[in-house]
Amino acid sequence: MSDHGTQAMRSPREVSRLVTRHLMPLLIAAYIMSFLDRTNIGMAKERLEIDLGISATAYGIGAGLFFITYALLEIPSNLILHKVGARFWITRIMVSWGLISAAMMFVQGEWSFYILRMLLGAAEAGLFPGVMYFLTQWFVREDRAKANGIFLLGVALASIIGAPLGGALLTMDGIGGLHGWQWMFLIEGLPACFLAIVVWKMLPDRPTQAKFLTPEEAADLEARIAAEETAGADASGVRTMGDIWKDKQMLLVVSVYLTEQIAIYAMTFFLPSIIGGYGDLSSVEIGLLTAIPWIFAAISCSIVPRFATTGSRSQAIVTISMVGICTGFALGAMSGPVVGLIGFCLGAASCFALHPVLFTFPASRLTGATLAGGLAFVNTIGLFGGFLGPYVMGFMEDSTGNKLSGLWFVVGVCAIGTVLSLFLKYGETTRRRAEVGPSAVPAK
Template sequence: MPKNAAEPVVRPPRELNRVIFRKLLPLLIGAYIISFLDRTNIGIAKEQLQIDLGISATAYGIGAGLFFITYSLAEIPSNLILHRVGARFWITRIMITWGLISAGMAFVQGEWSFYVMRMLLGAAEAGLFPGVMYFLTQWFTRADRAKANGLFLLGVSAASILGPPLGGLLLGLDGLGGMHGWQWMFLIEGLPACLLAFVVWKKLPDRPDRAKFLTAAEAEDLQRRIAAEDEAGAEASGTHSMRQVWRDKQILLVVAVYLSQQIAVYALSYFLPSIIGTYGELSTLQIGLLTSVPWIFAGLGAFLVPRFATSGGRSRNLISVTMVGICVGFALGAVSGPVVGLIGFCLGAFSFFAMQPILFTFPASRLSGATLAGGIAFVNTIGLFGGFLGPYVMGAMEDLTGSKLSGLWFVVGVCAVGTALSFFLKYGEKRS
């Protein structure tokens, strides 16, 4: 028998990555499509909720943002639980609870029940995004993580492309069975999360050594290479505990940049339909279709840009350039007419998810193990307060000025600060 006949077969890293992408990403992207659809579908129903329930623009902005308060507060414990019990069980639990609560949004009666249900939805969904970000660090080495993160974020773009037209159609069911169109929308869009949860339970492996599509030797080799990278990064940074994470200036820089980006993302997610509604006499379906256009460009950004983030210097430069793109895009949206304004929103949306998957590789270059799980959740926790602040300021400025565009200048200012801070990001260097 030849000497190497008994040696375990390990496919080359590039081939192995293709297999992992094919087996994991479609399922995770599907989950994120549904999650983003369920958290933002109130955007297309804003005008109907105001008419049917008497909810003001400020109250709408508060309700939209309250989701992120409870979401943020539950993120770190959620990710630490996922680290302990495994992604398969915990993501399944997240999906079932948020699906039921999202469908329950059909039964809100006014401002306070709207607030309560949004807060419950945030608590139920908490942990999905940071959980997947942590989960992917267990499957991909540093050079491939930005690409994996970017593909996962295609779920946001897909939801934002499909959601508004679908919501517009479902709003057309108004009066069917004595129910409002927005009630049908919440019911129909909430239940798919529960159904996909059972597929996640059956198909998602917790880690490489439990994956049927990898040989034992491949799983062992992959885990060894990832562990060596993560331990080297944590050793170089000197950050080994959550207390140190909170004092690591590089992690705090990531948090600040992410906060500014999230303010922009959710300002656009929740208020773009009503902004487009000012462009002329448009039906809910037409508004939905036009709302989808910037998110097509967001998907292109997530697909095209992160693959070039193969080093710390490139990653920082790409983040800085795309943050400038957000500032320019929102400024154009604030000062221009329908055509140029929509082009500006397309530029801003392209930049959103070109930079976000790259940004989340920075914590993974400095942390490992449970500290990495908690650190990613910490970044997302503080950053997602932007999901409250963006919609709140947009709604308050609309009520104050009567213009749906006035809040965009707040977004431009915050993102300009985020752009300046991004120039100081460093990859896996000693904690300062």
């Protein structure tokens, strides 16, 4: 019997569902605000050009500079999170990014735009890989892709909500002597600071600190996760950060992720302006149309990762998703408004099918601080795609006068990523069922 009255110990499957109900809503809410605050400049692009004279190339540089400082601080941030705990570190991240995002309302020109975007990247560094590492401490491998997909709902929901919300806030132009984009940055930035208080009060660092689990359930969960990590690290031989650079599978994960990130951020930052070029549309109409591909992304990341229960299935999902990204962006580049929007829907859905599954591969090969640093390493390299995608899109638009020209660059690099994905493999060949208890799975 447990310390929670006479309640019998729940099965691993029931425990997984309980963990999902208690942790995921809070993490999703945090990521919604995070993605909203890093990408809301997409809705402000045209107004920044008109009000401040920021060119498409300068906008692309500023959009991408966020990812330079974010990427450079990813590994240190995740190693700190491993040491001090997710509860404290995620709270710190949220407060700092919320304040800096709100301060975007004070942008005066290109250089202040660049500086604040770099500060925002530094403030938010470590959030995504931090949560990816945090989830490895709560979900066994069989459930991890599903948990990652649920978390990534935050990105899709932020894009669904963000575009119409940003369009509506832009209509506040002139109220209080402020531009509409200034109101947008202020109103969308500050809520992160308030949610940080909730994270501090409600987020446990590990199962044995969770009030919603019995001590027996928490110990069982931690033992099963520890056994999986040990088996994976033993099979791969990757035990230090230096070993990651020599591991071909980790380098393949990084390479595929880089190409996907180029695609996702090219679309994130430029889709509103591409849709705006379809005709004489208001900011609200642009926002509503921009939200459509992200609805498909939300559906995709809710359903597809549930099938990634084995290594072979995971590899197949990654490859098929990369093909979908290439096809979707090609349709967006060469078709009219209707077929083009369908293409972007396919591209968004494919990105969000791939993303949560790809991030299960490092946890099949790494453990402990190396896993925390390895996840940050994958995200660090991948996020250079967050700089490269917007930069090339902006540069190509200014060079050719065509908002769609940069999409062919995306198709090309994602074709390379598709080929590389064919060689992905899981690190551990022996797969344990989630129902195995601590008596059969030794603790680390």
